[in-house]
Amino acid sequence: MHPGVLHRRFLSDLSTSLFSFVLPLLPTSEELTIKEEVRTLIEKLIKTIEPSARLLSFGSSCNSFGLRNSDMDLVVLIDDPEAALDPSTFVAMIGDLLERETNFDVKPLPKARIPIIKLNLAASPGLPFGIACDIGIENRLAIENTRLLLTYATIDPARVRTLVLFLKVWAKRRRINSPYRGTLSSYGITLMVLFFLVHVKQPPVLPNLQRIAPVRPITEEEMMLEGRNVYFFDDVEMLRQEWSSINFESVGELLIDFFRYFSHDFQFNTMVLSLRAGPLTKESKGWTNDIDVGGLNEMARDRNRLCIEDPFEITYNVARTVTKDGLYTIRGEFMRATRILTQRPERAVLALAELCR
Ligand code: ATP
Ligand code: MG
Numbered sequence: 001m002h003p004g005v006l007h008r009r010f011l012s013d014l015s016t017s018l019f020s021f022v023l024p025l026l027p028t029s030e031e032l033t034i035k036e037e038v039r040t041l042i043e044k045l046i047k048t049i050e051p052s053a054r055l056l057s058f059g060s061s062c063n064s065f066g067l068r069n070s071d072m073d074l075v076v077l078i079d080d081p082e083a084a085l086d087p088s089t090f091v092a093m094i095g096d097l098l099e100r101e102t103n104f105d106v107k108p109l110p111k112a113r114i115p116i117i118k119l120n121l122a123a124s125p126g127l128p129f130g131i132a133c134d135i136g137i138e139n140r141l142a143i144e145n146t147r148l149l150l151t152y153a154t155i156d157p158a159r160v161r162t163l164v165l166f167l168k169v170w171a172k173r174r175r176i177n178s179p180y181r182g183t184l185s186s187y188g189i190t191l192m193v194l195f196f197l198v199h200v201k202q203p204p205v206l207p208n209l210q211r212i213a214p215v216r217p218i219t220e221e222e223m224m225l226e227g228r229n230v231y232f233f234d235d236v237e238m239l240r241q242e243w244s245s246i247n248f249e250s251v252g253e254l255l256i257d258f259f260r261y262f263s264h265d266f267q268f269n270t271m272v273l274s275l276r277a278g279p280l281t282k283e284s285k286g287w288t289n290d291i292d293v294g295g296l297n298e299m300a301r302d303r304n305r306l307c308i309e310d311p312f313e314i315t316y317n318v319a320r321t322v323t324k325d326g327l328y329t330i331r332g333e334f335m336r337a338t339r340i341l342t343q344r345p346e347r348a349v350l351a352l353a354e355l356c357r
Helices: 003-025 029-049 087-101 140-155 157-173 186-200 236-242 251-265 298-302 324-342 348-355
Strands: 053-058 072-078 105-109 116-121 131-137 271-274
Touching (some): 003 157, 003 251, 003 348, 029 087, 029 131, 053 140, 072 087, 087 116, 140 157, 140 186, 157 186, 157 251
Parallel strands (some): 072 131
Antiparallel strands (some): 053 072, 105 116, 116 131
């Protein structure tokens, strides 16, 4: 058969295999129900301490990039400005309450830099592996960035969700999804994929939601949260009607190109990935590593190896946990993936299995 025909067949096979790969890894409806019940129960308890408090989910439980058994990210928002509770005290109080009133395994960390409560729910028929849960206080930016990610997913779910979900699984299986061990958070990986779809692909697969003007004028107050501009175009109905990408590449083609771009084209040493603004230089953001500065510890020196700008907290490098070795491993994995997918493997499903081995 002609190599072109073989290649086209492989690409269409790859897309189908990606959908089938991801499908059984999605959370079951039972899991989602239990998580929601747990959230409601904890919210009710927290309201006995502070009636104006609400407990919201963020992260992958509600950005549509959740996998089966992924942790639960929760945040307490206190609406009453008169409620003078500092986060440490509040964390200690909630910790005591949950220890008394539930049989969850509770670990409050009131003295941590960002005070949180860690919970572990034991395994049950609907949750065969139990669930890990973190409860933070007043992290309103996390709610906004979750909404941004969800809006991007909603524009083109078949391609965007499939790509992100697959790459999250790939990163976990290849062990490059451990911020505590010098590699990437899931949030960082997701931002890389969105950056690729908004700024690298031509024509773009997704519009830049932070650069679409609002339909009605919005006030400074609506736009700002904790001193950050959190505006993005979030009218999903209108996006569905008005935005249609003229990029028709299949999810398989996009995956290969994603790996290729981060293997060969992206300049990790000098560039910053910004979903908000496109590629930026480290220099323009002042995110260079002063290797020569004496006394800097290893961690400070490593802080800007890989630079991913947070969409709203633009002075914050989401990938600051990535070390020199971590980046070396990550880049090695991009190259390995490119090699596997471009060596004309016989069957796409085998290539995916090999990729995630
Ligand atoms: P997973 O399914 O692996 O739990 P996730 O989408 O929940 O994936 P996490 O990395 O757990 O991703 O992040 C959850 C949320 O926490 C993100 O939506 C973001 O709001 C916040 N977050 C996580 N990591 C960072 C980070 N490095 N910098 C800033 N915010 C982060
Ligand atoms: Mg999470």
